[in-house]
Every structure is written in C-alpha cells, then in structure tokens.
Amino acid sequence: MHLKSLTLRGFKSFASATTLKFEPGITCVVGPNGSGKSNVVDALSWVMGEQGAKNLRGGKMDDVIFAGTSKRQALGRAEVALTIDNTDGAIPVDYTEVTISRTLFRTGGSEYAVNGAPARLLDIQELLNDSGLGKEMHVIVGQGRLDAILHADPIERRSFIEEAAGVLKHRRRKDKAVRKLTGLQTNLDRLSDLRTELN
Numbered sequence: 001m002h003l004k005s006l007t008l009r010g011f012k013s014f015a016s017a018t019t020l021k022f023e024p025g026i027t028c029v030v031g032p033n034g035s036g037k038s039n040v041v042d043a044l045s046w047v048m049g050e051q052g053a054k055n056l057r058g059g060k061m062d063d064v065i066f067a068g069t070s071k072r073q074a075l076g077r078a079e080v081a082l083t084i085d086n087t088d089g090a091i092p093v094d095y096t097e098v099t100i101s102r103t104l105f106r107t108g109g110s111e112y113a114v115n116g117a118p119a120r121l122l123d124i125q126e127l128l129n130d131s132g133l134g135k136e137m138h139v140i141v142g143q144g145r146l147d148a149i150l151h152a153d154p155i156e157r158r159s160f161i162e163e164a165a166g167v168l169k170h171r172r173r174k175d176k177a178v179r180k181l182t183g184l185q186t187n188l189d190r191l192s193d194l195r196t197e198l199n
C-alpha cells in the first residue's frame with residue numbers, strides 16, 4: 001500500500017485544483033517559507049477524517065476553505081481527494097485503488113466519499129484503521145510533535161511504535177471484546193440469581 005496522489009481544490013492556499021503525485025519510497029516537499037508545504041500535510045490529515053480545527057492550525061473548521069487574496073476571491077468549498085494504491089489489499093475493500101474524498105461547504109455541511117460513493121466519517125475511519133493509516137496512528141508527525149517523540153520516556157515511545165505498527169487496532173478490538181464479556185458475565189450472574197430465587 002502506498003499513497004498515489006493527493007488533489008486539493010479550494011483547500012487553504014490551494015485555490016485551483018492541484019494534484020501531487022507520489023511514487024513508492026520517500027517524497028520530499030520543498031519550498032520557501034509560507035508556500036504551503038504544511039498545508040499539504042494538513043490536507044492529508046483532513047481527508048483522513050481529522051475533526052480538530054486546531055490540529056489543522058486553524059480556529060474553526062471552515063478556516064481550511066480558501067479565504068481569498070487581493071487577486072482572487074474566497075471560495076465556498078474545500079475539497080481534498082487522496083488516492084491510495086491498494087494492490088496488496090491492506091485496505092479491506094475489493095479495489096486495487098481507493099480514493100477517499102472530503103468536501104466542506106462554507107454554508108455548512110460536509111461530505112465524504114470512497115471511490116465516488118457517499119460514505120460516513122465512520123466508514124473512512126474504519127477503512128483506514130485497518131490499514132494502519134488513520135487519525136490516531138501517528139503516521140503524521142507534525143513539526144512540534146517530533147520533539148515530543150524524541151523526548152518521550154520508554155513507555156510512551158513504545159506506545160508510539162505500537163500504534164504506528166498497527167497494534168492499536170487489535171488493542172481496541174480486545175478492549176471491545178473484554179467489555180462485551182464483562183457485560184455477558186453480569187447478565188449470567190443476574191440469571192443465576194434469578195434461578196436461585198425461583199428454586
């Protein structure tokens with residue numbers, strides 16, 4: 001699995017449709033200060049379902065919509081589409097290529113889609129969590145976060161590595177199963193009490 005391309009339209013400083021193509025391996029985005037490098041990383045987080053405006057370096061969510069310049073009017077919507085190569089089936093769908101898109105309208109309302117079909121945020125999160133990508137997977141390390149990781153104690157560092165390695169989804173599933181088992185045990189205890197009372 002690797003990221004194939006990212007298209008931004010009306011997202012932050014990218015007013016016109018702009019597509020970045022990624023090849024397998026390392027990609028570097030270079031440019032002068034303020035040219036939009038971090039906006040590209042914000043777009044990646046955003047399309048994968050980021051809900052916190054602060055994590056996108058804004059005050060409110062519609063700050064991601066192109067706000068206009070002296071030469072160009074503000075836009076009414078921001079759109080980002082991320083295409084992922086899925087030939088190894090890391091994302092559990094029957095497509096060798098998966099395109100996730102997110103649109104936000106200034107009038108309110110937002111839309112997600114997977115390969116053009118409308119989807120819910122939850123669908124996107126579940127798809128990505130299974131692949132090891134996704135919001136809480138530490139696959140995106142912001143400028144300030146690097147220091148936190150370098151200075152983390154061994155226990156915190158282990159949890160970063162476990163999350164990036166995809167252990168987190170199994171821990172979540174285990175916690176869910178344990179919660180269900182606890183609920184089941186409570187019901188069994190209750191049943192046993194009732195049987196004793198009836199006998």
Ligand code: ATP
Nearest residue numbers: 012013033034035036037038039063064065066067
């Ligand atoms: P540095 O190297 O200093 O970290 P950078 O290349 O990462 O810079 P970004 O932070 O990605 O730059 O981009 C900042 C630019 O994006 C600023 O010029 C800012 O005005 C512009 N920008 C951010 N949000 C919007 C928006 N909603 N509409 C228009 N422009 C925006």
